[in-house]
Amino acid sequence: MPDAARAPLNTPRLRFAPSPTGFLHVGSARTFIFNWLYARRNQGTMVLRIDDTDVERNTEASVQSIFDGLRWLGLNWDEEYRQSERLALHHRAAEAIFARGLAYRDFTPAHAGEDSQSGAQGAWLSNPGMREMPRAESDRRAAAGEPFALRYRVPRGEGRVLRFADGVYGEQTKLADEVEDFALLRSAGVPKDGSSSLGLWDGMPTYHLASCVDDADLRISHIIRGQDHLTNTFKHLLIFEALASEFPNFVTPQFAHLPLLVAPDGSKLSKRKHGPVVSITTYRDAGFLPQAFVNFLCLLGWSPKNDRDFLPLDEIRDLFTLEGVNRANAVINFTDEDPFDPKAVWLNAEHIRALPVEELARELEPVFRQAGFEAPREKVLAVAPLIRERIKLLRDAVQAADFFFVDELPAYDPAELIPQKGVAAMAVRVLETAQQVLAVTAFDHDALDTALRQAAASMGLKAGQAFQPIRVAVCGRKNAPPLFETLVVLGREVCLKRIGQALPKLASLA
RNA sequence: GUCCCCGUCGUCUAGCCCGGCCUAGGACACCGCCCUUUCACGGCGAUAACACGGGUUCAAAUCCCGUCGGGGACGCCA
Numbered sequence: 001m002p003d004a005a006r007a008p009l010n011t012p013r014l015r016f017a018p019s020p021t022g023f024l025h026v027g028s029a030r031t032f033i034f035n036w037l038y039a040r041r042n043q044g045t046m047v048l049r050i051d052d053t054d055v056e057r058n059t060e061a062s063v064q065s066i067f068d069g070l071r072w073l074g075l076n077w078d079e080e081y082r083q084s085e086r087l088a089l090h091h092r093a094a095e096a097i098f099a100r101g102l103a104y105r106d107f108t109p110a111h112a113g114e115d116s117q118s119g120a121q122g123a124w125l126s127n128p129g130m131r132e133m134p135r136a137e138s139d140r141r142a143a144a145g146e147p148f149a150l151r152y153r154v155p156r157g158e159g160r161v162l163r164f165a166d167g168v169y170g171e172q173t174k175l176a177d178e179v180e181d182f183a184l185l186r187s188a189g190v191p192k193d194g195s196s197s198l199g200l201w202d203g204m205p206t207y208h209l210a211s212c213v214d215d216a217d218l219r220i221s222h223i224i225r226g227q228d229h230l231t232n233t234f235k236h237l238l239i240f241e242a243l244a245s246e247f248p249n250f251v252t253p254q255f256a257h258l259p260l261l262v263a264p265d266g267s268k269l270s271k272r273k274h275g276p277v278v279s280i281t282t283y284r285d286a287g288f289l290p291q292a293f294v295n296f297l298c299l300l301g302w303s304p305k306n307d308r309d310f311l312p313l314d315e316i317r318d319l320f321t322l323e324g325v326n327r328a329n330a331v332i333n334f335t336d337e338d339p340f341d342p343k344a345v346w347l348n349a350e351h352i353r354a355l356p357v358e359e360l361a362r363e364l365e366p367v368f369r370q371a372g373f374e375a376p377r378e379k380v381l382a383v384a385p386l387i388r389e390r391i392k393l394l395r396d397a398v399q400a401a402d403f404f405f406v407d408e409l410p411a412y413d414p415a416e417l418i419p420q421k422g423v424a425a426m427a428v429r430v431l432e433t434a435q436q437v438l439a440v441t442a443f444d445h446d447a448l449d450t451a452l453r454q455a456a457a458s459m460g461l462k463a464g465q466a467f468q469p470i471r472v473a474v475c476g477r478k479n480a481p482p483l484f485e486t487l488v489v490l491g492r493e494v495c496l497k498r499i500g501q502a503l504p505k506l507a508s509l510a
Numbered sequence: 511g512u513c514c515c516c517g518u519c520g521u522c523u524a525g526c527c528c529g530g531c532c533u534a535g536g537a538c539a540c541c542g543c544c545c546u547u548u549c550a551c552g553g554c555g556a557u558a559a560c561a562c563g564g565g566u567u568c569a570a571a572u573c574c575c576g577u578c579g580g581g582g583a584c585g586c587c588a
Contacts, residue, residue, distance in 0.1 A: 149586045186586035231583045307536040467547040479549035
């Protein structure tokens with residue numbers, strides 16, 4: 001593992017610190033992306049830290065799913081840590097804070113104060129009797145094995161004002177008197193041994209403590225995170241201050257809070273309430289290109305201010321600044337029928353169109369295989385340019401190109417074979433003529449173009465009218481890629497066979 | 511309840527800091543037209559917003575105050 005302390009000074013150090021309590025959330029993904037952009041834009045270091053101090057809720061499956069999601073995005077990181085492997089550091093810090101008198105033990109049974117939240121009375125600041133408890137009594141009860149949580153002793157009655165300059169929201173201030181005595185360590189059961197005179201050792205650090213200690217230890221210089229942390233920042237300021245002598249060279253990070261991503265009804269996106277639409281694997285599996293998805297997410301709460309929407313990653317990186325970040329929450333659209341924001345879909349289509357054929361083919365191959373098609377590389381390469389402008393999501397390719405791969409066309413309505421303002425007899429005539437023409441014409445675009453147009457003219461038909469029966473016979477549907485290219489990819493044999501199969505269908509309609 | 515944040519077309523946003531160039535720009539979606547062998551792409555066009563009320567000013571989307579609305583935090587979750 002790289003030694004953080006050896007990293008060059010003055011170079012920004014960013015971190016993304018997800019907690020593994022489920023799949024990677026789109027909001028988290030955006031936070032990661034913005035951190036990454038800032039780091040890469042400013043020659044900084046990107047740290048990935050798994051914040052897994054909540055043993056109750058964390059799962060290894062969730063860690064894997066976060067890695068899957070991050071890897072799919074294709075944005076790399078430079079250092080990687082797990083908070084659960086750094087508990088000793090957190091405990092040492094807690095002990096130091098306690099020793100300095102900046103924290104106290106709270107023996108109130110866990111969860112006891114929870115329902116005070118549901119009532120609508122004033123804000124809770126601390127549990128009665130705990131903050132004031134004499135040290136001797138506190139020590140005695142701890143030594144007796146009574147469980148306790150460790151709480152920060154927030155300065156009160158001094159009129160102390162906490163302040164910081166947020167990179168997005170500007171100058172922020174709050175009275176310390178309004179900050180509650182938040183927990184640093186959770187209560188533990190009876191200590192397994194008497195190893196600590198303080199009896200602190202079994203308590204798991206809370207998010208606030210672990211996060212700040214690690215930020216200090218990893219020398220994080222910029223914290224970019226969701227706006228839901230804006231008011232927590234005052235607590236973090238207090239912790240950083242208390243940690244000053246443990247990390248003498250550490251400078252309090254610069255903070256920048258991001259507007260929240262919200263559901264169409266304006267509520268915060270949640271895994272529980274909104275389901276799979278907030279998981280980035282849903283986008284991946286539907287056939288979004290990661291660069292398109294990143295593009296979309298960047299436009300939620302940030303603007304390049306140049307009227308551009310379709311932006312390749314390197315361009316976003318070069319353009320990214322905190323000044324471009326908005327303050328108002330951004331709605332991400334989805335409904336039960338259509339789980340994807342139309343703008344995300346449009347951007348994806350744009351990115352698909354921008355892909356070189358070889359790359360598109362590489363993306364398409366697994367999609368076709370998954371649909372059960374054989375999909376040899378050569379064929380996918382030939383098909384890709386024909387559907388590139390016709391699909392919005394990669395998975396659309398299955399629908400758009402199935403007839404290139406299947407042996408037998410799925411059943412279709414024979415009436416489709418009959419052109420506009422035409423009758424069955426006309427369709428029959430067209431197909432029979434086409435059989436003769438296709439049997440002798442060279443199978444390349446220009447030759448087919450010339451021959452088929454000529455045939456249409458000789459039958460006294462407009463090209464459009466003559467082409468429809470052929471298109472339907474060969475593709476099994478009216479909407480398809482341009483005819484000549486399609487015929488070429490299909491090949492003479494398949495085309496003749498399918499036209500031969502179409503003819504009898506027409507008989508019943510005559 | 512307490513504290514904090516936010517409020518420009520349906521949505522994402524430009525403009526706001528440093529009032530006039532804003533009869534408010536772009537994009538998505540929707541609608542219409544054109545191109546065209548179908549579909550799509552592309553082109554053109556239409557509809558659509560400064561939350562409200564006061565104030566300051568010759569002039570306010572832009573500055574100030576208030577109201578209303580929305581969101582967030584207030585856990586031994588993160």
